[in-house]
Every structure is written in C-alpha cells, then in structure tokens.
C-alpha cells in the first residue's frame with residue numbers, strides 16, 4: 235500500500251472527526267445559550283409553522299439577501315445551489331449501489347460545477363471591485379473563495395478533461411468506511427483536489443462557514459412573534475425574578 | 481464642545497450609495513458619564529485600571545448569556561448585503577458606519593480572544609487585540625448606531641447590529657466608560673420616575689394647565705387624570721408628551737379619545753415614563769428595574785389595562801419585553817392584550833364607530849407618515865404581522881383627507897430611522913443626528929415635491945424631537961412634524977352634552993359644572 239494512500243486515509247479520518255466534533259460542539263453551544271428576550275425582526279410570523287415557512291424561504295431562496303442586493307443574491311445562490319448539486323452528485327462515490335435519485339442528478343450535478351464556479355467568480359469580483367465589500371474583507375475572506383474555486387476547478391478538470399480512475403477512487407472511499415483500505419489513484423489533480431477538500435473540512439468549524447449551522451439559530455429569524463400572549467423567560471433572567479415586586 | 485462646524489449633506493434627487501471616506505466621523509463621541517451617575521447604576525465611576533481584562537471577561541459573559549450575540553459574532557460571512565443599509569453610513573460615508581464594519585469592531589476582539597483562528601492567525605482572519613484605540617473606536621461608533629434594526633432585515637442570517645451595539649455599550653459600562661446622556665436619564669427614572677426628572681407636583685401642574693387649555697379651546701372639560709385609583713386604563717407615555725411640541729398635542733389627542741369613548745384612565749407619577757433607556761445600554765437589569773415601575777403602578781392604581789402612548793423604542797420594550805421583564809400580568813383584564821398601543825385603542829374605537837370624527841379639520845395639511853424603526857421592525861400592533869404599518873395608517877386616513885406614503889424603500893420594514901434613536905438624541909451628537917437624517921429627508925423631499933406634502937406624522941417621542949431639531953437644517957420648518965394623535969385630536973368632534981364617563985369622574989364633574997355655572 236502506497237504512502238499516499240495511508241496519508242490520505244488518515245487525513246480523511248482526522249478531518250471528518252474535526253469537522254463533526256467541533257461543528258457539533260458549536261451547535262451545542264448555540265442551542266444551550268439562552269435567548270432571554272423576544273427579538274424577531276418584524277413583521278414576523280405569529281405561529282411556529284409560520285416560522286418554519288420563513289426559515290425555509292431563507293434557506294432555499296435567501297429571501298433577505300434577495301431584498302438586499304440582487305447581484306450578491308444571484309451569485310450567492312448560484313454558488314450554493316451549484317455546491318448542493320455537486321455535493322449530492324458526489325454521493326455516488328460513497329454509496330454502493332448508487333441511489334436512484336443520485337443517478338438521476340448525475341447530469342445536473344456535472345454541469346452544476348460551472349454554475350458554482352461562476353457564482354464564486356462573481357462573489358470574488360464583488361469582493362475585489364465594490365469598495366464597501368473590499369473594505370470589510372479580511373485575507374481569509376478572499377482565501378476562502380480562492381479555496382472553493384480551486385476545489386471546483388480541480389474537480390471540473392477531472393470531470394471534463396483529465397479523468398481519474400473513478401473505480402479505484404470509489405474503492406478507496408468505500409474502504410475507508412469499513413477500515414479496509416484500498417489504493418488511492420495517485421493523479422496529481424486528484425491529490426490537489428482531495429487535499430483542499432480536507433483543508434476545507436478542517437477549517438469549517440473555525441471559520442465563517444459556521445453560518446451554515448448558525449442560520450438555524452438566529453433569534454431574529456427563528457422566533458415566533460407572540461410576546462404578549464406567551465411569557466418568555468430565560469434561566470438566568472428567572473434568577474433576577476426574586477427582586478421583583480408585586 | 482461638540483458644536484463643531486459641519487456641513488449638512490445635500491439632498492439628492494435619487495439616493496446613491498456614497499463612496500467610502502475613512503475616518504470622517506471618528507471625532508463624533510458623546511460626553512462620558514460622570515462618576516456619580518455611573519456608580520448609581522452599579523458601574524465603575526471611571527475607566528478601571530484593568531479595563532482590558534474586565535472588558536474581555538464581560539464579552540465572554542455576554543456571549544454566554546445571549547444566543548443572538550454568540551451566533552451573530554460567528555456567522556457573518558462578510559457578504560456585504562448590509563453595507564449600504566444604515567442611514568448613518570448613507571449620511572456620513574464613514575465606512576465604520578456600515579453595519580458589518582460596526583460589528584467587526586467588536587467581532588475582531590471576540591475573534592482574538594475567543595476563537596482558535598483568531599488566537600493562532602489574527603492577521604489572516606482580521607482579529608485584533610483590545611487596545612485603547614479599539615476602545616476609542618467602540619465609544620465612537622457604538623454611539624453612532626441607533627439600534628434601528630434596518631440592517632437585520634437585509635442580512636441573510638438576520639444579524640442585528642443593534643444586539644452588538646447593546647453588548648458593546650454594556651461592556652463599556654462595565655469598564656467605567658458609560659455615556660452621559662443615557663446613564664443620567666436612567667438614574668432619573670430610577671429615582672423620580674421619568675426621563676425629565678419631573679416630580680409629581682410639576683406633573684400635576686402641567687396636566688391641570690392642559691385641562692384648562694383644552695377647555696378653553698373646545699368648551700369641553702377633558703380630563704388629564706393623575707394617580708387616580710380604580711381607573712380602567714393606566715396610560716404610560718414618554719415624558720416628552722408632557723411638555724414638548726408636537727408631543728403634547730398627541731397627549732391631548734389621547735385624552736380626547738378616552739374622553740369620547742368614556743374610558744376612565746389615569747397617568748401615574750410613579751411610572752411617568754414609557755421610554756426605557758435600559759435597552760439602549762444593553763442592560764437587562766436596568767431595563768427590568770424600569771419596567772417593574774410600570775407593574776407596580778398598575779397594581780397600586782388597581783387598573784385593568786395598560787396602554788402605551790406614542791413612542792418607538794418604548795413600544796419595543798413594552799410589546800416585546802414587558803411581559804418577560806415584569807409579567808405575568810394576570811391581574812389585568814384578560815380581554816385586552818398587555819400592553820396595548822394607543823393606536824390599537826383608537827383604531828378599534830374607530831372601527832366600532834365610537835368616535836365622532838371630522839377629517840376636514842385636518843384639511844390644511846397634506847400628510848405623510850414616518851414608520852418609527854422600532855415599531856416597524858421590533859414590534860407589532862393588532863393581531864396580524866404588519867399591523868404596525870396598517871393600523872397607524874388606517875387611523876391617519878380616518879382623520880385626514882389628504883395622505884400619501886413616502887417611497888416604498890423608505891417605509892414599512894425598510895423604514896429609515898429618524899437619526900436620533902437608541903440613546904443618541906443629545907446635542908453632543910448633533911452632527912451625527914443631522915447627517916443620519918439624510919435618507920429620511922430625501923424620501924420626504926420626494927413626496928413634498930411630487931405630491932405637495934406639507935406635514936409628516938410621527939409616532940415616537942424621539943422621532944418627533946429629532947425631526948423638530950433637524951428639519952431646519954434641510955430647509956423644512958420644525959412644525960412640519962406632527963403627532964399621529966394630534967391629528968386624531970384635531971378631528972374628534974366633542975359635544976358637551978354627549979358625555980358619558982365613569983362614575984367616579986361624573987360626581988367630580990357634576991361638582992365642577994356646578995362651580996362653573
């Protein structure tokens with residue numbers, strides 16, 4: 235077994251562990267931190283189901299972003315929807331037999347890479363050319379886009395230009411699940427692609443990519459607007475109650 | 481002094497997003513609170529020696545107490561959607577007034593001390609040590625946020641810069657660098673009961689004067705009761721309503737509404753303030769202490785309902801927080817929401833046909849209406865989302881014949897703050913207030929030019945004071961801002977004989993009438 239296979243097998247285990255453990259820790263932190271006051275941005279739904287609908291709109295069509303800026307919305311949506319399709323298409327490397335709906339997505343997922351890359355390019359252009367967005371960008375904001383673009387480009391190269399040994403690759407991943415490793419094809423493009431993906435997995439829980447779990451916990455979006463009907467008291471606030479008169 | 485020279489921005493025909501001009505508002509800082517005021521609220525009198533440690537520790541305490549803060553500090557992707565949404569950025573062009581840049585002043589310190597990436601690679605992720613310059617920037621720019629929540633409407637994660645501003649102000653209070661205007665006012669309410677420090681005798685005097693004025697003008701005795709036990713309604717209103725223009729005309733309007741509807745009501749000298757500045761400084765404890773005065777007054781006076789007068793941030797604290805801070809209000813009449821907004825009361829009376837209105841009394845005006853930021857984006861009226869936009873407009877339309885809305889991007893949930901909210905309504909911040917009013921002034925100019933609008937109705941004590949002050953800078957007259965209930969008051973047709981009051985009032989009134997006869 236080659237050194238590369240061993241190194242990547244170990245790296246994938248480590249990266250997956252970091253991604254899962256630290257993201258779970260963040261989610262746990264968000265869940266356990268109280269929201270002592272009702273602060274939905276109004277007009278807000280007055281029922282739970284209304285809130286679910288509001289959240290679905292935020293998650294699927296980026297409703298607030300649409301109100302804010304059509305270009306950012308367009309590029310952002312192209313990137314995320316493209317990414318989603320690409321990720322779903324990748325399921326075929328991890329499942330055997332491949333699920334029917336993943337097979338169905340295959341052609342869309344293939345070309346979604348271009349939508350994703352176009353979106354990323356648009357977002358980066360905004361970051362470089364719009365003075366307001368440039369002002370608020372740290373180096374990591376540029377590098378994050380660069381990283382995603384590099385992942386996308388190396389991936390697309392393998393899909394459309396320099397095919398790698400997909401059968402061997404799939405055997406490698408399936409082997410990881412059962413701790414029975416098989417050789418990873420040593421194509422340079424694949425190695426770069428996988429290295430960057432591992433990097434992305436590791437930085438996910440320590441970066442702004444926390445917006446993905448964070449969006450579900452945003453009190454301005456996920457609270458029901460019913461403060462007059464229902465009394466809402468957080469634990470630490472309840473401790474102050476003893477000072478209350480009457 | 482802060483009375484430095486500055487240029488009033490020019491009203492442009494179409495709003496354009498301005499280019500950045502770094503540091504142009506760095507000099508804008510409110511006066512720092514004096515030691516005795518700080519200490520009265522339980523904060524250190526002046527900047528403590530180990531302020532860095534205290535500040536960093538406080539920051540950690542707050543992220544553990546407020547999910548909003550924790551999630552917002554982590555989640556921002558710097559997409560820039562909020563960058564052109566703040567009236568202070570639009571009016572001043574200072575990049576640190578872009579909501580995300582304002583948050584970043586706080587976030588960069590959070591990252592440095594509380595995140596792995598910020599500890600390991602500060603330069604890479606824009607993390608920074610807490611230094612005196614940073615604290616200086618905090619003091620400057622967290623007092624250039626009116627906590628209006630406009631940015632939170634447009635952020636894909638609902639990140640509300642107001643939450644960050646409140647936290648930053650709380651941290652500054654904890655290290656002994658509080659703001660004079662807010663903290664002195666809070667101190668006054670704790671002791672006397674209102675922002676102005678108006679004691680009971682002065683209040684009683686003012687109300688008596690008002691009764692005389694209204695009687696002189698209408699020939700009808702409309703009462704302005706104070707501390708009357710057993711009244712049905714406790715009215716809690718911003719203390720500016722007792723003396724400022726055009727606020728006081730709003731107060732007259734409320735009194736006329738109650739009078740004609742035959743609802744007995746009272747003000748309280750103990751809880752003679754609707755505004756709750758505890759929110760501005762992010763202090764749950766102070767906010768709760770102020771809110772409890774209202775509960776106490778309601779109990780002492782034995783009222784059945786609590787109604788709030790026209791105020792913006794006050795209505796947020798009342799609508800969204802009062803039940804949490806000072807509830808449960810199970811001793812009040814369960815048929816009414818607690819608390820109610822005066823517009824809700826008037827609106828439902830109009831719908832029930834209980835008010836006699838003559839809209840032509842307002843025919844000398846062509847009106848538009850300014851949605852107050854905290855009514856629009858932090859509260860509601862009525863039982864449907866968006867009632868906070870419809871109910872005041874329906875009230876205005878029932879009492880006026882000429883009404884038009886300002887451009888759609890500047891009203892409703894997208895409304896621009898007046899420029900003076902969130903604890904900034906002080907003369908030491910006049911430059912900020914004038915510049916921050918620009919987007920509203922442009923929207924107003926638009927309907928003045930196109931539809932001949934003569935007056936803008938507002939429903940918040942801060943908005944009214946702010947507009948009276950800044951209108952002249954933009955070549956409007958200060959009396960072009962009116963109270964919503966001033967319009968209602970103008971239109972109510974009072975008839976001396978159709979008086980139906982509560983029994984307690986009637987006996988007293990019989991006496992008064994006998995005296996008058």
Ligand code: HEM
Pocket residue numbers: 292293296299306309310311313314357358375378379382443445446447449557558559636
């Ligand atoms: C719950 C799922 C997610 C939602 C709702 C979501 C939503 C958003 C939105 C609304 C934006 C702002 C618009 C934009 O700049 O594109 C954004 C930005 C971004 N998202 Fe996501 N996202 C999600 C998951 C992810 C994931 C899994 C990744 C990457 C692996 C990701 C990477 C990014 C990046 C890098 C940006 C910043 C783009 C820029 O620099 O302009 N997102 N996301």
Ligand code: SF4
Pocket residue numbers: 565566567568577578579582624625626627628629630631632640641642897
């Ligand atoms: S809350 Fe209002 S004042 Fe503060 S940053 Fe957001 S838009 Fe500006």
Ligand code: SF4
Pocket residue numbers: 555556557558559560561562563579580634635636637638639
């Ligand atoms: S809109 Fe929200 S996520 Fe985007 S830069 Fe502003 S605060 Fe950050």
